[in-house]
Amino acid sequence: MSPSSFPGGLERKSTSRPAEIPVRITVNGQEHRLAIAPWTTLLDVLRDHLDLTGTKKGCDHGQCGACTVLVDGRRIVSCLTLAVIKDGAEVTTVEGLATNGVLHPVQQAFIDHDAFQCGYCTPGQICSSVALIAEGKATTADEIRELMSGNICRCGAYTNIVAAIQQAMASMDGKP
Amino acid sequence: MIDFDYARASDIPDAIRQIAADPNAKLIAGGTNLVDLMKYEVVNPTRLIDITHLPLNTIEETASGGLRIGALMPNSDLAYHPLIEKRYPLVSSAILAGASQQLRNMASTGGNLMQRTRCFYFYDIATPCNKRVPGSGCSAINGINRINAILGTSESCIATHPSDLCIALAALDATVHVAGPAGERVIAFTDFHRLPGDTPQIDTNLAPDEIIVAIELPPRGFPENYSYLKIRDRLSYAFALVSVAAAMEIERGRIRDVRIALGGVAHKPWRKVEAEAALRGEAPERKAFTRAAGILLQDAKGYTHNAFKIELARRAIERTLTQAANGTPQMQAIKKIR
Incomplete structure (x- = not known):
């Protein structure tokens, strides 16, 4: 069976490309006005259009959490988020967490506790942790582990990640 | 992902008009399943209709003492809503058993009902699958079927529905409020999803030109x-x-x-x-x-x-x-x- 006739949707439609859509997105406090194709994910906007490569592309299917960013204060996976749908949104990435050169308490805690090995999942882990603390639903180590389960670490730094979050949580007293 | 057009629905009638006018269009809310399916080219809409701006993200008490949950209420907001936690803790618990906090923040209540099976073969476009391509055969029946169904299966399909929330809603006798060109109708939760039979490509009894607007919980929530x-x-x-x-x-x-x-x-x-x-x-x-x-x-x-x-x-x-x-x-x- 030739690929073009296989009954699975492999055949690409040769329609003319839809128009690019104007989108306004504020990232780490800076407003950007872009014209993007509707299939562009927020992850690709951050990395390819805005050159903010701190946010990582891991699985690109919402299974690993490496692309976690905050949109309007809530953690989401940017790989499954179409940027056109987030017109007008405020996005915070790992690049936007430090203030005046001082690391965010979660970033400092990850360093203090050696909460990473290769570091690839770390920006997602840190953004997710910042949101977890703001949500205020986790207090025990069990609850932290459960509510961080969307962030996979293939190096297996989980023990130190939990310790880092506990330190940050204590130093921030539950405040974002 | 295959190229597609994008449009925003301005209100519910507009969403219905747009979805009724184009059989190759899909509604998008949270997108956690649909965007993934589009990346795998399992589902290939030529047009996405963005319904995220519709006013369907509230929880209201009903006259009968139940709750009406807007279809766009995010899963996480529903799980942590004080009325849900207090009166329908089964709903909270089921939601929190599923996905991750990131996905629960994105996923909508209505979208949770509409998510597709995670059967390996449905996702693998190089294999036959009756749900993806009707008549092509079921690869799971004689394939890797550890995750597949044991009840209500057919010779066409042994896929499972992946939701946790839906299991709680079925137990609680929730109802699904849908709107279409002919107006609104109410579907009992256990009648919303279908068994595969010989048409496994049809997951639900929602018509192609209808949109879920709300889920209603009856007064009894079994909180004890x-x-x-x-x-x-x-x-x-x-x-x-x-x-x-x-x-x-x-x-x-x-x-x-x-x-x-x-x-x-x-x-x-x-x-x-x-x-x-x-x-x-x-x-x-x-x-x-x-x-x-x-x-x-x-x-x-x-x-x-x-x-x-x-x-x-x-x-x-x-x-x-x-x-x-x-x-x-x-x-x-x-x-x-x-």
Whole structure:
């Protein structure tokens, strides 16, 4: 069976490309006005259009959490988020967490506790942790582990990640 | 992903007009499943209609004492809503058993009902799948079918519905409010999803030109005696092999009313009123729970790799009913099963 006739949707439609859509997105406090194709994910906007490569592309299917960013204060996976749908949104990435050169308490805690090995999942882990603390639903180590389960670490730094979050949580007293 | 056009719906009638006008269009809300399916080219809409701006993200008390949940209410907001936590903790527990906090923040209540199966072959466009391409065959029946269904299967399809929330909503007799060109109608939750039969490409009884606007919960939420137990291959962030939603009312040592719904075992949330009838009036004890489990599973059929689910489901049903009867619901953060 030739690929073009296989009954699975492999055949690409040769329609003319839809128009690019104007989108306004504020990232780490800076407003950007872009014209993007509707299939562009927020992850690709951050990395390819805005050159903010701190946010990582891991699985690109919402299974690993490496692309976690905050949109309007809530953690989401940017790989499954179409940027056109987030017109007008405020996005915070790992690049936007430090203030005046001082690391965010979660970033400092990850360093203090050696909460990473290769570091690839770390920006997602840190953004997710910042949101977890703001949500205020986790207090025990069990609850932290459960509510961080969307962030996979293939190096297996989980023990130190939990310790880092506990330190940050204590130093921030539950405040974002 | 295949190129597509993008449009925003300005209000509910506009969304209905747009979806009715284009059979190749899809509505998009959270997008957690649809965007993934589009990346794999399993679903290839030529147009996405963005409904995220519609005013459907509220929870309101109904005149009858229930709750009406807007279809765009994010899963996380629903799980943590004070009225849900207090009156329908089974709903909270089921939501928090599924996905990750990031996905729950994105996913909508209506979208949760509309998510597609996670059958490996449905996702793999290099293989036949009757749900993806009607008439092409089912690769799971004689393939890797550990995660597939044991109840209500057909020769065309042995896929399961992946939702946790839907299992709780089925147990609680929720209703689905949908709107289409002819106006609004109400669908009983257990009638919303379909069994595969010989048309497994159709997951639900929602018409192609209809949109879910709300889910309604009836007044009784069983807040005292309930449990949602989910058994899976890892302890968090995985789909169910078997899950059980149980809710009970106990009066003077006897079961006055009970609900049991199963997830991970069928093409839709699995309820059997005969099993519930067999428990009414009985003492909430293991012997009765075993009998109810037998009724729920009496037509179960295992395939090459999933026959273990039949015994697993029997034990999970007994355990979940015991947890509900004892008022010790399964906690989703603490993995110990009591």
